[in-house]
Every structure is written in structure tokens, then in C-alpha cells.
Amino acid sequence: MTTITAADVKKLRDMTGAGMMDCKTALTETNGDIEAAVDWLRKKGLSKAAKKSGRIAADGLIGVVAKGRVGAVVEVNSETDFVARNEQFQTLVRDITGLAADAGGDLKKLLSATYPGTKNNVETHVQEMVATIGENMTVRRTSAVSVKEGVIADYIHNRVADGLGKIGVLVALESAGDEPTLFELGRQIAMHIAAASPVSLDIDAVPADVIEREKAILAEKNQGKKPEVLEKIISGGIKAFAKENCLLEQQYIHDTSKTVAQAVKEAESRVGSAVKITGFIRYALGEGIDKKEEDFGEEVRKLAGGGR
Template sequence: MATITAALVKELRDKTGAGMMDCKQALNETAGDMEAAVDWLRKKGLSKAAKKAGRVAAEGLIGAIVEGAKGVLVEVNSETDFVARNDQFQGLVKMIGQVALHSGTTDVEAIKAAKVGSATVETAISEAIATIGENMTLRRAAALSVGQGVVASYLHNAVTDGLGKLGVIVALESTGQADELTALGRQIAMHIAATNPAALDAAGLDPEVVRREKDVLADKYRQQGKPDNVIEKIVESGLKTYYKEVCLLEQAFIHDSGKSVAQAVKEAEGKVGGPVKITGFVRYALGEGIEKQESDFAAEVAAAAGQG
């Protein structure tokens, strides 16, 4: 039998917002399996925030570099937000973005090994650490490109051109006017920043995620005593609703909620001057998935003053 620790219970509570005793029961019922426990709470209607992402605590900047039909996103982390406002750090992030764009790789180790003049990116990062006095890491990079068309970008909470706390790039394939296409792409990128879709369409969703969603829906209504034939229809309807929530093309467009993103793109084709196809997107939120150790600032100050 799995040992259910207090830390495990707290982690589940942070993920779901459910009560401590409910979280403990869920973990006991699922032999300590975190994902299964989340589903158990959802089926019981006890999860208040089943879709809540992990706490974001890492600092630094997201860099978005686009040139015509290609673009990249990079995330470079630092220990504090003060460093994100440092000109040297900002220059470092932009330089790393340029290297990622022109090197043709998004592999972090390959980018770090790439040359900038006579030195490598890794050396540039080390020198910045030595000068600024704070640890920094290149965490990840992503790239998009199209044969014809544009890659557009949007940065939320931008601190300067091309740098911010949340970045999106989106690839639009089209033979239409580049300026109109870029304007449309920026609107779509803003939409992606706001709604955080899981995939372009239903075909792009992780099959395991879809299976879990179906199981949660089915079990919820099975517990209410619904017959299987009714449950099947409810699940089918529920999945359609789910797709409208998490698939970009089916989401209600934030700039005109009366249309889906797919409909908005179709209507824009006249202005662009040709068919438009969204071929991909990437959304980076600073520090997502990284949890920083919490600290008691007052205690730290007292300790530094020799009082703790």
C-alpha cells in the first residue's frame, strides 16, 4: 500500500483546491497516483480547480524573435525580477533568440554550444552570471516556419521590444499580403495568450487527455444512475464542449466572440488576398511548471542582521 505523505496531500490540494481530508481520501483511493487522484476528485465534484496550472515562480524573460516566415521563442530564467530589468540580461536574451533563429535548432544544449563571435552562448551566459551576480539558465526554445506566409508574435507584459513575461508565436501559411497576414497573426497570437489552447484542433490533442476527459464525464453521470445509452450521448456532447474550450480553431475569438477562430480566419481571407491556414503555434508563460521555494523575507532580513 502506498504511503500518503502530508507533502503529497498538500500537492494535490494546491492542484485542485479541494479540502485536505478529501485530498487524503482521493490519494488513498488511488494508491497515491496524483493524476488518478485529480480525476477522482473531479468525478466526486470536489475539485475546485482541476485545470489549474502549477504555481509559476521563476523569474526572467521570454524572448520572441520573428523574421518573415520564421520565428522563435526562448525562455531565459533568472533568480529575481530585478535582473529582468537589467540591460545586460535583456541583451543576453535577445542574443540567444537570434542564435536560435539562425542556427536552425531549438535544442538547448546545441544553442549553448553555438558560437557568437569567438565565444559560445554558454560562455556569454557564464559571463553575465559573473557580472550580474545571479544564476541564469536557458530553459527552453521553440521555432515555427512556413514555406509561404508569416510567423507573427505577441508579447504580454513586454518590458522592451521582443521581450516580456508571456510570449506567443503563430505560423500562418498564405500567399496573401504579408502586412495584412501579420496583423491577423498578431490578433490570433493575442487570443492564444489569453486563452492558452491545448492544441490547434481535436486531432492535435493528446489521446490520453481525451480518454481521461471521457472517463470523467462517463463516471460522473454513471454515479447519477444514467443508463449507458444516455451517458454515451452526454459524453459525446460534453467532448464537443471540451473541444470548444481547448482547441484553438474552435474557441470563440476574443476579438469577436460571435465567431470561432476558424470563422474569423476564413472571413479575413478577403482582406489578406488569399486562403489562410494556421499551421502551428507556441505559447510560453514565464516559469510555468517551475516551483520556487517559498521564503520568509522578514526572517531572512532578521537572520542577516544577526537577530535570527
């Protein structure tokens, strides 16, 4: 039996851009013949998929799934909205999203999960779909939330199909109260999150570097003020930041006379028990994809398992 060395796999990978495991399989199937392995990969469409991986995939769909007390969100990118409206692509995103809850927000675990109805993992199946559909695609990110008791409420904005759209939101509500009523409350809060785009649950959850940056900006704007005055200005500025950016402090879009925290408190009588928002996820399609083409191409290759 021909011995396949790491050097052979790397050489084939450098020639084709295909994944490590695909290169190893190709060499095994062709008894170590590099040129034959290149043809093998081309026939499988894997080399073609690798060449497309440098192109920006900034469109696509957000998939959302809620399974009992666990929920997950996935972003799968394509190059154009035309493909995002393609039934094959929608099926791909829906199937991947269906695996996301078990992956628990771990992208590597999701990519290595077996794609439904095949022997391939998600990563390999996506590469094959690139060759079939003709556009670069990538599973960009995934996150998950869960509750011990209560519900996970979901919401899709700009919905294009069941569980698929341009903005996906999940909200985790801990409560021993009536679940249908609790879910309806969660759905309303999820709609608020989609519209208001909070950065965190409360001020304590805002990263320390963000708070320090806000303080530095306030200090810069108010140079020359007495220390005690500056301290009050900064304190007031951070409170204003929380009202604009922290979910519990934001004005509730369904009733702007109250905050989200007040709305949740008032809902407890309807739910029949105390209610606590323990977490949320908000994915907006293409969020953060504003980099140069070559930088994003490298990110795509790494996510697809093709980074060097």
C-alpha cells in the same frame, strides 16, 4: 604534455560543479594540477556559477524573434525580476533569442551555438554571466515554427523591451495572400492566444492521454447512466473541451460572436487567398515551475550541462 584523464575531469567537476569542458580546459591550463585547476575555475567565475545553479531561477524573460518565414521563442530564467529588468540580462536574452531561429527549437543546439562577439558557446557565456550578475540564470526552453509560404506573426504581452516580455506568442499562417494584411491577422490571433491560452490547434492535436483523462472524468461523474446516454454525455463533453481549449474552436476575443476558425475564414477576402493556421507557440514565463527547490535545481544543472 600532461595527459588529462576522464577520472581527473570527473574529480574536478565533483569538487567544483563546473561543466565538463571547463574542467578539462582548467586541467589542461594547469598541467593536470587539481588544486591549481580549482583556483583557475574560481578566477574565471565558473566554480562560483556552478554553486549558484542549485537556486531556483523562476523569473526572467521570454524572447521572441520572427525572421521571414521562421520564428522562435526562448525562455531565459533569472532568480528575480530585478535582474530581469537589468540591461545586461536583457541583452543576454535578446542575443540568445537571435540565435534561436537557426537552432530550430533544439535546446542543445542553441546552447552549443557561438554567443555573438565571443569565442564561447551560449552555455559557457551564460555561466560567466551568472558570475558577473550574481544570480543563477538558465536557458530553460526554446521552440520554433516555420511556413513555406505566408508569415510568422509575433506578439509580446507585458513587454519590457523590444522582443522581450512575460508572455511570448508566435503564429504560423500559410497563405499566398497579401503579407501585410496576413501579418495583421496573425498579430490579432497571437493576442487571442496570449489571452485564451489554447492547449492545441484543434482536437486532433490534443494528446490522446489528455482526451482519455477527460473521458474518464466524465464517465466517473455520470456513473450509473445507460451506455447510450453516457456515450452522448462524453461526446458532448469532449466538444465542450475543444471549445475551451482548442484554438480554432475557441470564441475569438476580438469578436465573441464567432470562433477563431470563422474569423480566419472571413479574413480570406481581405488577404486575397486561403489562410491556414499551421501552428503556434505560447510561452508564459515560469510556466510549469511549481516544483520543489531541489527538483528544480537538478533541472537547472541538467539544462546548464552540469547534470551528473
